[in-house]
Amino acid sequence: xxxxxxxxxxxxxxxxxxxxxxxxxxxxxxxxxxxxxxxxxxxxxxxxxxxxxxxxxxxxxxxxxxxxxxxxxxxxxxxxxxxxxxxxxxxxxxxxxxxxxxxxxxxxxxxxxxxxxxxxxxxxxxxxxxxxxxxxxxxxxxxxxxxxxxxxxxxxxxxxxxxxxxxxxxxxxxxxxxxxxxxxxxxxxxxxxxxxxxxxxxxxxxxxxxxxxxxxxxxxxxxxxxxxxxxxxxxxxxxxxxxxxxxxxxxxxxxx
DNA sequence: GTTCTCGGCCG
DNA sequence: CGGCCGAGAAC
Numbered sequence: 001x002x003x004x005x006x007x008x009x010x011x012x013x014x015x016x017x018x019x020x021x022x023x024x025x026x027x028x029x030x031x032x033x034x035x036x037x038x039x040x041x042x043x044x045x046x047x048x049x050x051x052x053x054x055x056x057x058x059x060x061x062x063x064x065x066x067x068x069x070x071x072x073x074x075x076x077x078x079x080x081x082x083x084x085x086x087x088x089x090x091x092x093x094x095x096x097x098x099x100x101x102x103x104x105x106x107x108x109x110x111x112x113x114x115x116x117x118x119x120x121x122x123x124x125x126x127x128x129x130x131x132x133x134x135x136x137x138x139x140x141x142x143x144x145x146x147x148x149x150x151x152x153x154x155x156x157x158x159x160x161x162x163x164x165x166x167x168x169x170x171x172x173x174x175x176x177x178x179x180x181x182x183x184x185x186x187x188x189x190x191x192x193x194x195x196x197x198x199x200x201x202x203x204x205x206x207x208x209x210x211x212x213x214x215x216x217x218x219x220x221x222x223x224x225x226x227x228x229x230x231x232x233x234x235x236x237x238x239x240x241x242x243x244x245x246x247x248x249x250x251x252x253x254x255x256x
Numbered sequence: 257g258t259t260c261t262c263g264g265c266c267g
Numbered sequence: 268c269g270g271c272c273g274a275g276a277a278c
Contacts, residue, residue: 025262030269032261042259045271064270 005036008067014038017067033065137205138169140214143179162224166216168195169204177215184213194218 005016016036022028035043043049046064053059063070147155159178167177184192194215199207201216208214 020261022262027262027264030262047271 140180169214180213
């Protein structure tokens with residue numbers, strides 16, 4: 001059989017594509033296409049590939065069988081943005097196994113543009129580099145007043161931050177504190193400690209540690225952790241209930 | 257146990 | 268009809 005693993009130009013380097021012809025049975029002559037990651041993991045469908053690659057790669061116009069990007073396969077009236085209202089309200093249970101996109105990520109989609117005085121330079125849009133882009137001091141202030149809304153346009157109550165967290169910098173109110181901390185958690189995998197230097201409190205515009213949020217140094221206590229565990233537990237419970245109710249409703253609907 | 261292969265469901 | 272994945276066959 002053709003068991004040649006060939007390079008696949010549409011995928012990151014190291015990926016291989018293989019086409020296996022069925023040699024017997026009713027489906028003899030049909031072929032199956034497989035992909036192999038650089039580490040040798042085998043993939044036998046687009047959903048499986050998509051799950052593995054996560055949200056970093058859009059396989060929307062990727063043709064699994066040929067292994068090429070097919071611009072024609074774009075923007076069908078189907079293919080909605082993942083988990084929009086429709087697919088959540090009506091429709092089947094969410095069997096989408098792809099990782100959910102952080103909704104807050106939209107804030108960071110457009111990092112500050114770095115202009116370099118060289119005619120041949122192109123602006124890079126690599127997300128990894130985005131965190132290293134220059135930023136305005138106290139840029140978090142711009143997040144002030146951002147709220148989240150549910151589908152009925154009801155303002156969602158903001159999260160309660162643990163007591164003891166205090167903002168720092170020109171905006172002493174707590175209005176940007178949550179945003180600043182949330183942003184910091186999204187933008188770096190390094191520990192978030194807040195501004196540990198006491199100098200930063202006196203003159204933040206000079207001593208601010210820009211890798212940390214506009215938040216005074218804090219420590220996490222066992223009590224904080226217990227509270228958080230409780231919240232997670234409760235959230236999971238209500239999710240479980242919601243899924244339960246949803247499932248029952250669907251069964252009832254289908255047996256009418 | 258893992259990998260290969262074809263059947264068959266479902267859209 | 269073809270993509271996807273279950274599961275038996277093969278190793």
